[in-house]
Amino acid sequence: MNTLRVTSFFCVGLLLSLPALEAHADGHGPAFALATPTLGEGQWSSDTAAMSTDTGMGTALMYREMVSYGIGPDLTAALSVPLAQGNMPSGMTRSTQGMMGSDKDLEGSVLWRFQREAPAVGERYESSLLVSAWDSQDAVLDGMAAGQGLAVSAVTGHASRTTYWWVGGGLQHYLPKAGGRLGDLYYVSAVWGWRPEYFRRDSGGDWRLFVEALGEDARGDELQGVMQADSGSRKLLAGPSVLGLFGAWGVEAGALFPVVESVDGAQPKEHYRAKLIFTYWF
Amino acid sequence: MKFIREIMFVLLLGAFTSAQADGLLKVEQTVFGMDCAPCAYGLQKGLTKLPGAAKVDVSLNDGKATVEFSPGSPVSFAQVHEVIVHGGFTPREALVTVSGHVEQEGGRLTLVTGAGGSYRLLLPAGMDAAAFKPGAVLTVQGVIAAESVADAIPGLTVQHLL
Numbered sequence: 001m002n003t004l005r006v007t008s009f010f011c012v013g014l015l016l017s018l019p020a021l022e023a024h025a026d027g028h029g030p031a032f033a034l035a036t037p038t039l040g041e042g043q044w045s046s047d048t049a050a051m052s053t054d055t056g057m058g059t060a061l062m063y064r065e066m067v068s069y070g071i072g073p074d075l076t077a078a079l080s081v082p083l084a085q086g087n088m089p090s091g092m093t094r095s096t097q098g099m100m101g102s103d104k105d106l107e108g109s110v111l112w113r114f115q116r117e118a119p120a121v122g123e124r125y126e127s128s129l130l131v132s133a134w135d136s137q138d139a140v141l142d143g144m145a146a147g148q149g150l151a152v153s154a155v156t157g158h159a160s161r162t163t164y165w166w167v168g169g170g171l172q173h174y175l176p177k178a179g180g181r182l183g184d185l186y187y188v189s190a191v192w193g194w195r196p197e198y199f200r201r202d203s204g205g206d207w208r209l210f211v212e213a214l215g216e217d218a219r220g221d222e223l224q225g226v227m228q229a230d231s232g233s234r235k236l237l238a239g240p241s242v243l244g245l246f247g248a249w250g251v252e253a254g255a256l257f258p259v260v261e262s263v264d265g266a267q268p269k270e271h272y273r274a275k276l277i278f279t280y281w282f
Numbered sequence: 283m284k285f286i287r288e289i290m291f292v293l294l295l296g297a298f299t300s301a302q303a304d305g306l307l308k309v310e311q312t313v314f315g316m317d318c319a320p321c322a323y324g325l326q327k328g329l330t331k332l333p334g335a336a337k338v339d340v341s342l343n344d345g346k347a348t349v350e351f352s353p354g355s356p357v358s359f360a361q362v363h364e365v366i367v368h369g370g371f372t373p374r375e376a377l378v379t380v381s382g383h384v385e386q387e388g389g390r391l392t393l394v395t396g397a398g399g400s401y402r403l404l405l406p407a408g409m410d411a412a413a414f415k416p417g418a419v420l421t422v423q424g425v426i427a428a429e430s431v432a433d434a435i436p437g438l439t440v441q442h443l444l
Binding site (some may be wrong): 037038039040042045070072073113116118119120121122123160161206245246248250279281 | 344
């Protein structure tokens with residue numbers, strides 16, 4: 001039982017330390033990295049995601065649903081809720097933003113595209129700001145109450161009918177709760193995408209390939225004012241993802257693998273992160 | 283007396299039919315900033331909701347949104363423009379086919395539709411201006427330049443008189 005608890009703790013910790021980088025991917029862009037696209041005014045979308053990570057001590061799996069609404073052409077709001085959880089005990093979760101939340105997290109987010117320039121057909125440069133807040137309700141992570149949190153990130157990039165790139169970064173901050181506070185997370189992301197010539201047509205599927213990179217600096221957790229030794233890490237992950245678009249439907253799958261990884265204390269190292277997303281635009 | 287009433291009825295019917303038949307007939311709008319299939323899908327849905335939209339086609343690769351309207355559609359070009367802007371895209375020049383009557387104010391000719399849409403007529407050099415007399419009911423095809431698409435009364439450079 002203890003082994004399961006410890007394994008679950010680390011798996012959940014890893015999953016939850018992932019920044020919510022695709023809270024507003026909305027099926028347009030990469031699976032993990034920050035991206036700029038917003039929904040059109042009055043447009044709704046649904047993102048259903050399955051996420052997994054593995055440390056060699058166990059595999060964590062979770063499912064979440066995100067509903068997004070275009071308040072205006074440059075402002076999209078989203079609500080993310082858990083659907084179900086795989087092998088993670090519900091009492092050992094903590095919150096993050098976006099689709100990477102835990103089994104009890106309720107998260108709201110807003111994406112504001114504050115800069116937009118469209119120099120040609122099928123091409124645009126744009127920058128967005130993403131603000132998210134979540135509530136883990138009564139979730140407890142290994143004795144520490146998972147409080148509420150707030151995240152702010154910024155991203156800029158270029159999209160065209162052939163290539164795409166975005167770079168961004170942000171901070172994820174947890175509020176103290178019951179004498180403890182989960183460590184902050186700083187993150188940066190970069191992605192480059194390519195739409196093969198065969199798919200540059202109006203009919204049939206529209207497929208894109210991405211190479212994504214994600215850098216994270218997770219600070220240690222504090223309990224009763226004492227920094228916890230087995231917390232905190234610095235990672236650089238990279239990997240491919242593929243996005244298929246079929247009119248109102250989209251499907252995306254991707255995986256990240258650690259390129260550089262340094263963890264504090266006796267934490268297991270991460271082997272991979274994987275994600276599968278189904279999107280529907282109403 | 284009966285003859286006069288019949289004449290008046292025919293004239294009224296003609297006027298009514300004319301008013302119903304004019305309006306925006308077709309818009310081929312160049313759209314910048316549309317890079318994905320869901321973008322095109324969302325725009326197509328938005329344009330399809332316009333009253334009188336009979337056929338809508340949005341080409342992602344050409345960056346073009348084409349809308350054909352039923353005769354008498356109450357839609358103005360400004361409404362098409364609004365759908366594109368609210369979708370998060372940038373409308374550029376548009377090839378427009380529109381039917382209406384010519385009005386003149388000062389030296390300016392304007393094509394006015396029954397639904398209240400107005401287009402400032404710009405006649406290129408060499409085009410016979412005689413057909414554009416005030417009161418004339420015309421169907422014209424022309425280009426609205428990118429700089430003019432957001433104007434309340436966009437300038438329509440006439441290419442063809444249909």
